Amino acid sequence: MGASISLDYITHRFSAAAKPTLKDIENRIEPGELVALIGRSGCGKSTLLHMMAGLLIPSDGCVRINNHLVTKPSAKWNMMFQKASLYPWMNVKENAALGLLFDGMPKAKAGERVDTLLDMVGLHDKKEVNVQSLSGGQQQRVALARSLATEPEVLLLDEPFSALDAFTRTQLQEEVPNICRERGITMVIVTHDIDEAIAMADRVLIMSQNPGRIVGELTVDLPWPRRHMDAGFQSMRDELMQQFKGTDTGLAGRNGADTEESEVSESAA
Amino acid sequence: MNTSNTQTITAASVMPNMSQLFGWLKSLQYPAVGITGLLLLWWFGGFMIENDPDLSAFAAFAPAPTFSALVDLVASGEVWQPIGSSLYRILSGLVWGIGIGVPVGVTVGYFGLALKVTNVPFQFLRMISPLAWMPIAVLAFQSWDSAIIFLIVMATVWPIIFSTAHGVRRIDPNWFKVARNLGASGFQMLRRIILPAIMTDVMAGIRLAVGVAWVVLVPAEYLGVTSGLGYAINDARDTLSYDSLAAVVIVIGIIGYGLDTVCSVLIKRFNWHME
Numbered sequence: 001m002g003a004s005i006s007l008d009y010i011t012h013r014f015s016a017a018a019k020p021t022l023k024d025i026e027n028r029i030e031p032g033e034l035v036a037l038i039g040r041s042g043c044g045k046s047t048l049l050h051m052m053a054g055l056l057i058p059s060d061g062c063v064r065i066n067n068h069l070v071t072k073p074s075a076k077w078n079m080m081f082q083k084a085s086l087y088p089w090m091n092v093k094e095n096a097a098l099g100l101l102f103d104g105m106p107k108a109k110a111g112e113r114v115d116t117l118l119d120m121v122g123l124h125d126k127k128e129v130n131v132q133s134l135s136g137g138q139q140q141r142v143a144l145a146r147s148l149a150t151e152p153e154v155l156l157l158d159e160p161f162s163a164l165d166a167f168t169r170t171q172l173q174e175e176v177p178n179i180c181r182e183r184g185i186t187m188v189i190v191t192h193d194i195d196e197a198i199a200m201a202d203r204v205l206i207m208s209q210n211p212g213r214i215v216g217e218l219t220v221d222l223p224w225p226r227r228h229m230d231a232g233f234q235s236m237r238d239e240l241m242q243q244f245k246g247t248d249t250g251l252a253g254r255n256g257a258d259t260e261e262s263e264v265s266e267s268a269a
Numbered sequence: 270m271n272t273s274n275t276q277t278i279t280a281a282s283v284m285p286n287m288s289q290l291f292g293w294l295k296s297l298q299y300p301a302v303g304i305t306g307l308l309l310l311w312w313f314g315g316f317m318i319e320n321d322p323d324l325s326a327f328a329a330f331a332p333a334p335t336f337s338a339l340v341d342l343v344a345s346g347e348v349w350q351p352i353g354s355s356l357y358r359i360l361s362g363l364v365w366g367i368g369i370g371v372p373v374g375v376t377v378g379y380f381g382l383a384l385k386v387t388n389v390p391f392q393f394l395r396m397i398s399p400l401a402w403m404p405i406a407v408l409a410f411q412s413w414d415s416a417i418i419f420l421i422v423m424a425t426v427w428p429i430i431f432s433t434a435h436g437v438r439r440i441d442p443n444w445f446k447v448a449r450n451l452g453a454s455g456f457q458m459l460r461r462i463i464l465p466a467i468m469t470d471v472m473a474g475i476r477l478a479v480g481v482a483w484v485v486l487v488p489a490e491y492l493g494v495t496s497g498l499g500y501a502i503n504d505a506r507d508t509l510s511y512d513s514l515a516a517v518v519i520v521i522g523i524i525g526y527g528l529d530t531v532c533s534v535l536i537k538r539f540n541w542h543m544e
Contacts, residue, residue, distance in 0.1 A: 053450060055446065055449065055450060073449050073450045073451075073452065074452055075450075075451050075452040078450065078451070079450050081443065081446070081447065083443055085441065085443040085444055085446070085447045087444065087462070087465070087466075088541045088542070089465045089466070089468075089541035090465075098448075098451055098461070099451035099452060101457075101461070102448075102451050102452045102453045102454070102457050102461075103452060132542075146451070150451065150452070
């Protein structure tokens with residue numbers, strides 16, 4: 001079952017003298033909720049996600065998962081990265097079972113457990129192959145199975161589909177929220193793709209930069225599965241885009257948005 | 270009908286064997302040319318020595334006496350004892366070299382501070398010929414055998430340390446992040462991630478180490494001990510049996526080549542990079 005995440009007044013500086021990267025972040029994510037975190041590159045959204053995973057400790061404030069203070073990483077709040085980072089000396093099955101091995105499960109039992117997961121992510125005929133022979137999409141599916149194997153309460157996604165081709169990306173944008181909803185896993189995805197946020201999340205948090213803050217919020221109450229062509233999807237995207245532009249803090253940020261190429265892609269998949 | 274069928278089957282099953290054999294022979298043609306060239310040079314050298322009145326005493330260095338001495342050495346079984354002693358020393362030295370070199374290499378590669386501290390002293394020590402430690406080794410160790418093994422350790426430990434440290438430093442940082450994120454403890458990180466990741470580099474270091482150690486071993490065996498291939502060379506010189514001296518040199522070359530081949534097979538075995 002999913003866990004709640006509470007972000008308690010998080011402020012973070014990478015060094016004592018530096019200006020804060022994140023400032024006064026405060027939010028609560030309910031168990032089983034699907035949340036997208038959007039913002040420009042460098043706004044600190046990925047930093048915030050690393051804090052939820054316990055890979056980074058904020059200088060002020062804290063992250064609580066089910067009211068437990070997060071102080072170190074755990075397989076129960078699992079993160080998927082932009083790169084699958086599979087281990088080339090292990091085959092697909094061994095890669096997927098790694099979290100279970102770390103947890104002390106015997107190899108044979110771990111293998112059984114990941115068998116069904118690999119079937120589910122569509123790799124039933126690839127279980128014994130070398131991971132270096134897989135396509136990018138297949139590798140990311142192995143990483144997904146690896147993350148799910150430890151039965152996490154929270155799944156954290158750090159732009160995990162941004163390096164994939166459009167077709168595979170759309171497929172995974174549909175599959176991952178489905179899996180999380182079936183299993184009641186709380187999901188947080190970091191993205192700069194507005195379409196991805198609307199396709200995958202119940203609620204979108206908008207972040208500003210310098211310092212990183214949560215400046216807006218949008219509830220996406222569209223039915224599943226989400227279709228990019230639907231009128232509801234289109235109007236939601238426009239609304240989010242407007243909010244995003246409106247909440248862009250500071251003159252520099254606004255000018256930047258007009259003159260430079262926007263980081264937030266409006267591309268329809 | 271039946272007979273023709275059988276014939277095609279046998280022909281088909283023989284054909285790949287033939288082409289395999291042919292391919293194998295073809296891959297040997299260049300080494301064969303090289304070895305023939307070497308033999309010709311050697312023969313020519315022997316010919317010159319034989320015809321020089323000042324040097325004719327050394328005529329047994331020529332290929333013909335050498336190979337007949339080699340056949341005698343092998344046929345009488347005399348060759349195995351020195352080979353055994355030498356291999357024992359090099360393997361003991363290597364075991365110690367790996368046992369010290371890999372942990373030190375992992376530490377130096379993993380902790381930036383350890384690298385900064387050790388870099389200069391290690392580069393300094395590495396440049397000292399292992400044979401230069403001989404007087405100290407003789408003082409420090411009770412037996413000649415241990416002293417020689419110590420010299421082999423001094424020869425093998427540096428390539429293994431540097432190669433291991435290099436391997437650790439080029440591990441993809443994301444591999445650490447993913448493993449931490451999956452809840453790996455320090456020991457699990459070492460066993461499941463670091464060691465498999467650096468295995469190819471460690472093996473490459475061992476291969477270099479074996480090469481250096483084999484070269485150092487023979488002169489080290491000139492001193493003190495009464496067994497081993499180095500001793501056999503010295504002994505042959507003292508008894509003026511130059512043909513068996515040259516035969517031992519050939520044995521040294523063949524075994525050195527064999528050790529290197531074993532290493533390169535192991536490197537391929539542990540290499541996880543896809544071709």
